Amino acid sequence: MSTQLSDGLTVLAVDDEEPALQELAHLLGEDARVGTVLTAPDATEALRILGSRPGANPGESGVDLVFLDIRMPGLDGLELARVLSAMAAPPPVVFVTAHDDRAVDAYEIGAVDYLLKPLRSERLAGSIDRTIASRAGVRPASAPSAPAPAGRPPAPQPPEDEVIPVELAGTTKLVPRSSVRFVEAQGDYARLHTTEGSHLVRIPLSVLEERWREAGFVRIHRAYLVALPLITELRLSGSGYVVRIGHGPGTPELPVSRRHTAALKRILRGRPPREDGPTGPLARIR
Template structure:
């Protein structure tokens, strides 16, 4: 009789969680002990429940799958990790040597079977330590912040000097993901529940609210200048006051943005 594989599912999309649970039902040795809808929940559950296996979505708002892994560095026991991701094959190749397996969304039944076989073999051969060493190598090669700062955020004790902000945005578009370096963003403006990310001559569309977007960015660099506009302060070349109390910012890309009176204190950063 095979030993149950205690399994945790992590994904911010409820339908993805439901679909994966249904596909795992035929596997008698897979025991789903819980689900998590965000990275912070996942770290807490992994530390408390100590699952054997985690199906981990890479791209989640704010605290993504990579941040989950970074926060687990130093733990005595790490679970086996299977990434469930929308990254295309080219991106997957870059991580091929580091995780036990990958499942590309939407998850195919045959690929899931192959992944479970790999999990069973890994557990039988007791190669989890070797697998975790490769995982730590992956984590250390990610452009990340110190573990202490991530831990402080998870415990709710971080102040502005230790808070960690995302160095990149991963933008899904028709099955492909574009990685945008945050430092290269000129400005961001809102269109309903979508953000238009302006980088040079390109504009990327990201489904996100203004509230969540501003929380993901370092306020020392990014500030709202209008209820629907965020600007990269490093991209500002000129500040031009207007008689009605508003002013205009000229960016290095040539764009001119209006600073509304409600956000005029931002101008003080340039004076």
């Protein structure tokens, strides 16, 4: 089913429960940025709709955003999202569910957001904000940047802060990427070290290295990925180079492998000045 509202985003909502589907379609229709709301009661119908929509290029779905329930009979939401990810230009996916135990799986697939029922219009609007920002390659309007000085080109905008779902005793905690100081590989898992503690997530370090490169994270060792702006010192120790992350007592020191040392030195020497820190703008390299 299709509801034409006005010019704007074309959104597909998929849920096997009719009341939930109608509520989702209603909330989407109230957002001024949404032009067309398509609805499907299951994954089969969703695929039929996506296959019939004319895309601008081959392999495009003709849909700007898909809202998916996770638990549906037949092909569930996660399985449908994996099918969509095989498209040449897959549409962004937001999961809408009453269950909080599949958030890690959802983000591993590359979901834009993970919303829990009952839905709130402001959370729905936030998902649309993130989708528009990611497609445009800019930060959302809620976080405007300062204008560039006259005669100077504007600085590139950093990627929007990603949120990582972490399972803790049956509760899903959302950890912002900006709070992560460094990441430690633990087999097929990764341990996120933040200012408040550490969290184990089922994401390989190599995946985070690729995903967070533009956000300023660099690989220094086969077991470590670090936030470049937090490195305050690179020095030679008895067993090789190490980096310090931050200042003060208890500051972690992490090993730098021989294969990553030269590249890290080049990055640090070319790094723009930090605005904080009493001892100078750049990490000390010794």
